[in-house]
Amino acid sequence: MSAAETAEPRVAERVRRIKPSPSSAAADRAAALRREGRSIVSLVVGEPDFDTPAAIRRAAAEAMDKGATRYTMLAGTPELRQAIAAKLKRENGLDYGPDDIVVTNGCKSAIYSALEATLEPGDEVIVPAPYWVSYTDMTLACGGTPVTIACPAAQGFKLTPGQLAAAITPRTRWLLVNSPSNPTGATYSLAEWRALAEVLRDHRHVLVMTDDIYEHIRFGGNGPAPHLLNAAPALKDRTLAVNGVSKTYAMTGWRIGWAAGPRDIIDALGTLLSQASGNACSVSQAAAVEALNGDQSFVGESVATYRTRRDRMVARINAIPGLACAPPEGAFYLYVNCGGLIGRLTPEGRRLATDDDVAMYFLESVGVALVPGAAYGLSPYFRLSIATSAANLDEGADRIARAVAGLR
Structure with a gap:
């Protein structure tokens, strides 16, 4: 063991109490898999996909x-x-x-x-x-x-x-x-x-x-x-x-x-x-x-786009057995109840015990990056960002449906 490992901690206790942002960690993991050549649909980041006006x-x-x-x-x-x-x-x-x-x-x-x-x-x-x-x-x-x-x-x-x-x-x-x-x-x-x-x-x-x-x-x-x-x-x-x-x-x-x-x-x-x-x-x-x-027309136009994405993605998610989502009143996320998947087995025989397990299963099996509800203090859910293109959302929904169909 090195001297650094045996010495008193050099990082303040108040900082050791905290953890890196889970959404940033999920985005970083998705990026790492992309660098390995994996096809990843990231539905993690809460960032408008539009250019600044x-x-x-x-x-x-x-x-x-x-x-x-x-x-x-x-x-x-x-x-x-x-x-x-x-x-x-x-x-x-x-x-x-x-x-x-x-x-x-x-x-x-x-x-x-x-x-x-x-x-x-x-x-x-x-x-x-x-x-x-x-x-x-x-x-x-x-x-x-x-x-x-x-x-x-x-x-x-x-x-x-x-x-x-x-x-x-x-x-x-x-x-x-x-x-x-x-x-x-x-x-x-x-x-x-x-x-x-x-x-x-x-x-x-x-x-x-x-x-x-x-x-x-x-x-x-x-x-x-x-x-x-x-x-x-x-x-x-x-x-x-x-x-x-x-x-x-x-x-x-x-x-x-x-x-x-x-x-x-x-x-x-x-x-x-x-x-x-x-x-x-x-x-x-x-x-x-x-x-x-300045001109505020961008605001209404972008919200109309988010509404269209929300409605389509809520319908896609609710059509997948084991998942449920009420239409959100605002923001650009879906908070999806995945309680219906808890306890089921992956094709490899691993039991999904938490929403962390569910999110990791989607990432590893079909390349869809999400953030588990545990990060937000209420389980069993995952957060899905609709601040991305309709094509990206459809591909994500297709892959999630495929992954759920593979559970036992």
Whole structure:
């Protein structure tokens, strides 16, 4: 055994508590198999398959031509923060000034930095499950304790007021809610937000973080999804609204997110980011201004495409014995119940005991990459991304059906 193996760990305990992103791990495994020459249909990545709209790309090029390639104000350019404030007022009915907003290197950075800036060791973060894979590990990395609450399909994969009330303790610091949700597409209505707000009213020490990144990608009603603060404006002084341009405008690689909220938290985020990352990319900020202020036709067109894909893939999945999926209300994923496959045997005689086993069986036997439901805190499911071409989805469905037919 080497000296390095016998020495005290050199990685901090808070980092040793967390694990790599399961969705990234699944994508990496699919990529490795491709390099080996395997034919792989990847239905893993939550990334629009559309190009960033041309007007947004032109705005970035023009910014570079004008020399906008230097540091910006730490909280973001005045132009972008004003565009975000205008968007929040126009689309969401929320009143924030530019000084109430901080621009971050993606929505993920906003969430992590907010937790880092506010959590003391042992503080609790309530996370409804199924949840985006990073919420719990980000909480752990920041010294907090994730408190996950199982929200089954019978209640629409949504948190109930009774569950919330039972989970709150004196150590609760945050309730973290994603609507529409990754991985289920569950979307809270105004009435559901009001019911949760009634519980929160009696617990003033609890902050609320809303991850609104999929707000426009929904399949019922017009405009963005209802926001907690539409239902309960009185919670504004303890709500942090997090969002970004990545999903709505097919700008995942541009890395622009933001947080809008109480001034003390926004100021703390600015201080933390000043030491951690500095300002977001100047060119990306210019592109984001155009995304928010410019022509919005791309949004409706892309959502219409996602709806067509959703409907076709839900029908394909539900036609496969042992699998079941309700149409999601938003986002671009299917959360497929694979309970009907648990306990069955592969052609090689291996028993499928978990949804991890199911996902691995699909990958190894027919080359379809998925993410098991265990990664999202609720089994037995797997997540399937519809942010890919119809041809890719059809091929994936054909292969999954073939793999299921081979089980005993």
